[in-house]
Amino acid sequence: MARTALPGRLSPRLEWRVATLADFVDETATARTLLLDVPGWPGHLPGQHVDVRLTDEDGYSTQRSYSLAAPADGERVELTIQRVEDGEVSPYLADTLAVGDPIELRGPVGGWFLWHPSRTAPVLLVGGGSGIVPLMAMVRARRQARSRAPFRLIYSVRTPMDLIYASELRRSARDDGGLDITTVYTRSAPEAWPRPPGRLGLDDIERFGWPPQFEPTCFVCGPTGFVEHVATTLVHLGHDPRRIRTERFGPTGG
């Protein structure tokens, strides 16, 4: 493993910083990318996340974690928020937060679920729903570094309407050499899609992933049940558990 200084790891204390919403992009009907200006941002690696803190007029405050969606562009960072219908924080971030509004965040956090652009070993990315976010940061960092590391991405979503980063992923599949992308639909697929809709199965992971003998690093991210299922399947297929890294997003678990 590359021994590189990890941003966030060396700082003795993670400071809360005030970030300002500079712009946003609606990715789907329920997911919005926030472009935030964070003065003094120290940089980060793909796969790391931030903690966001919201405070109301009564002084009540609460925090949630959100993955960094792209390599930092100076002091500009991106988060992609999937609105959880009766959630406390995500609807605020996805709908209410307006350009110019402040939020507090701190980070980067996380020194395990991350990919360093100097690595050349094959990588398998498996994302479910908003679990694509940190994986997209890896895809973007790979492109930015002009890395040729062999990457395969399996992205599982319910319907074509739920695809986050759809057009960029289409471009990546065409332009980012050595990056294969497979989209798996669980509820309804586009017309003439080669694979019928259904839950991501062992066959898919075998067919669209890497053989274990290639010793890929596997990054699996999404709702808890999804991650549990995929990680267990990878182990069944013969992947070394030590090369499987997981990030579980969801509130619900087994």
Place this chain on the structure above:
Amino acid sequence: MGIVSPGFRRKRRDDVRLPPGQYLTEDFPVLSAGPTPYVPLDRWEFTITSETGQSYQWSWDELQELPAEEPTVDIHCVTKWSKLETTWRGVSLDLLMEEVETTADFALVHCYGGYTTNLPLEDLLDGKAWVAYEFEGDELAPQHGGPARLLVPHLYFWKSAKWVRGIQLQEFDEPGFWESVGYHNYGDPWREQRYQGD
């Protein structure tokens, strides 16, 4: 107090039993760094090794034969969820440590799957910690650490190592898995010790 976010309203009422920043869940979320290891019971073993290298071992059957306790405790995850009044069954660390001769101050907990976490030894004693193998009357599910996990409810739940296989006692503190990538060395939820320096 943080800066006010215009238009943000709290949705859920906190319980006084909740540490700051935690919110209540009825589910049982799963968080781990990798896939769930599956350990067959006939190969399961729990070992306490003292700082002099002396080791004390229990097979699955031996553990089951020890008197068990049924603690009902609140648990708090660093990812902000808490569960109140969870009931477990397992063997108190006080009992397991009874025979162990040690003057060590620190414990490094080892797990099947390679995970480690560190605690001061005193946080494992005096009725504060268990090797737990049942949750709410059922055997502990693999994704929650089954067959057995450490249960140290007064610290953030990453200290309650899943798939526990042993404890190394030592004179010097040594960070475990999350602790060495920036998480707090101690992890007191009431002081919100999430990351280094908190």
